[in-house]
Amino acid sequence: MPAGSKKIRPEITEAVERAAELALERKAVDVVALDLASISGATDYFLLASGRSDVQVKAIAENIVERLKDKEIRPEHIEGLQGSRWVLIDYIDFVVHVFHEEARQFYQLELLWGDAPRLEFED
Numbered sequence: 001m002p003a004g005s006k007k008i009r010p011e012i013t014e015a016v017e018r019a020a021e022l023a024l025e026r027k028a029v030d031v032v033a034l035d036l037a038s039i040s041g042a043t044d045y046f047l048l049a050s051g052r053s054d055v056q057v058k059a060i061a062e063n064i065v066e067r068l069k070d071k072e073i074r075p076e077h078i079e080g081l082q083g084s085r086w087v088l089i090d091y092i093d094f095v096v097h098v099f100h101e102e103a104r105q106f107y108q109l110e111l112l113w114g115d116a117p118r119l120e121f122e123d
Contacts, residue, residue, distance in 0.1 A: 027123075032118055033120075086107070
């Protein structure tokens with residue numbers, strides 16, 4: 001299917017929205033989903049969230065992983081949970097990035113994927 005014509009399954013969007021809610025439960029800030037379906041074949045969404053400390057970053061990531069398991073949604077891969085500066089949780093159809101605020105500013109994924117439609121969530 002050519003880029004720009006991929007339709008995202010509703011259950012994927014629902015899972016991303018649930019992950020955003022779970023991040024906000026642990027007081028994540030700057031929670032935003034980037035819709036990559038039309039510009040990347042790798043995944044449908046990136047969900048980005050920030051924490052103000054390593055402990056908070058880890059708590060946000062662990063809450064997402066544990067609570068999505070309740071809905072039978074399990075990650076394929078998790079990276080960075082030990083260091084907790086940037087935790088990547090790969091669900092294949094979407095990827096959650098939980099950053100320490102400083103790491104998020106450094107890597108600037110929003111600028112890298114600046115042409116992606118955004119869905120923002122209230123803190």
